[in-house]
Amino acid sequence: MKKWGWKIATVALLLYTVTAGFLWEVPRLHIVNETIRALYFHVPMWFGMVALFSASAVFGIRYLRQGQTHHDLYSASFAHAGMLLGTLGMVTGMVWAHYTWGTFWHWDPKQTGAAITYLVYLAYFVLRLSVENTEQRARLAAVYNIFAFAAMIPLIFIIPRLTDSMHPGSGGNPGFNMYDLDSRMRVVFYPAVAGWILLGFWLAQQRIRLKNAEEQLLEHEYEQP
Amino acid sequence: MNSRKKWSCALLAAISTGxxxxxxxxxxxxxxxxxxxxxxxxxxxxxxxxxGVVVYLFAIDRKLDALEKKLPGKKG
Known part of the structure; x- marks a missing residue:
């Protein structure tokens, strides 16, 4: 039960999201109109990415403190899944921007910050791929991971709030959170965030298990050729 | 009705319409x-x-379960 209970919860939360997310009432707003429902899908991608990158940074620090190989694997896998959700967040954001702002890419502070974060984490994988030695790779990746995480916070959460931005929740734009994300939306939005975050961890867990098995087989081969 | 009144009426009408x-x-x-x-x-x-996606994920989980049972050595 403990092993797959949280996966059942993931499925339930996501099914609730696609059902309630389309059937229940939402605020009637100009410009966004019915697309406000995209909030249940676009925003949880970013919440999921941030959650996974946070977990990745935590396991990076753990690796540096304890030097255990599986912590490095956890760190890399969480970053992988975070990257997937970040990509989906970016693409869905562009589609939504095309509809509400008029163009796919607007160089809005929020978009630019997300793009830089994306490149910073892309470099994390480039770094991993460019170092042959396992221990060296794990150590460098963990150190870089901490810097990448430290760069993400201002790029996504602070700078867009300081400047003018059209993205809700940024700049002079109060966004959905303060006025428009009313209680009717909250009852769908928060479970949606939880569901998508859990799905991200599920995917990360699969990669961890696969890579773990791969590594054990390699070790086994090495010991008895 | 003088012209000033006419104009103010028109203006009021325009504003109220807006x-x-x-x-x-x-x-x-x-x-x-x-x-x-x-x-x-x-x-x-x-x-x-x-x-469909979730069924697929559960299927991969089961395959991983089976794979892990076949593994030699320690579990990490």
Whole structure:
């Protein structure tokens, strides 16, 4: 039960999201109109990415403190899944921007910050791929991971709030959170965030298990050729 | 009616029309689609896709379970 209970919860939360997310009432707003429902899908991608990158940074620090190989694997896998959700967040954001702002890419502070974060984490994988030695790779990746995480916070959460931005929740734009994300939306939005975050961890867990098995087989081969 | 009164009347009418327009123009929502019940088609399709993806994920989980049982040595 403990092993797959949280996966059942993931499925339930996501099914609730696609059902309630389309059937229940939402605020009637100009410009966004019915697309406000995209909030249940676009925003949880970013919440999921941030959650996974946070977990990745935590396991990076753990690796540096304890030097255990599986912590490095956890760190890399969480970053992988975070990257997937970040990509989906970016693409869905562009589609939504095309509809509400008029163009796919607007160089809005929020978009630019997300793009830089994306490149910073892309470099994390480039770094991993460019170092042959396992221990060296794990150590460098963990150190870089901490810097990448430290760069993400201002790029996504602070700078867009300081400047003018059209993205809700940024700049002079109060966004959905303060006025428009009313209680009717909250009852769908928060479970949606939880569901998508859990799905991200599920995917990360699969990669961890696969890579773990791969590594054990390699070790086994090495010991008895 | 002198011309000043005429102008102020016209101005008042113009302003009130503008104000009324700003207040009454309802944001357009997909109400027709809802009343026709077509929104259930969307929900059904998304649910089917979601269930399909999840079944696939559970299948991979089971394959991993089987693989881990076959592994030699320690579990990490």
């Amino acid at each position: 104000v009324a327009y700003g207040q009454t123009a309802e944001p357009e929502m997909a109400d027709a689609m809802r009343s026709e019940g077509k929104i259930y088609v969307v929900v059904a399709i998304l649910s089917v896709i979601l269930i």
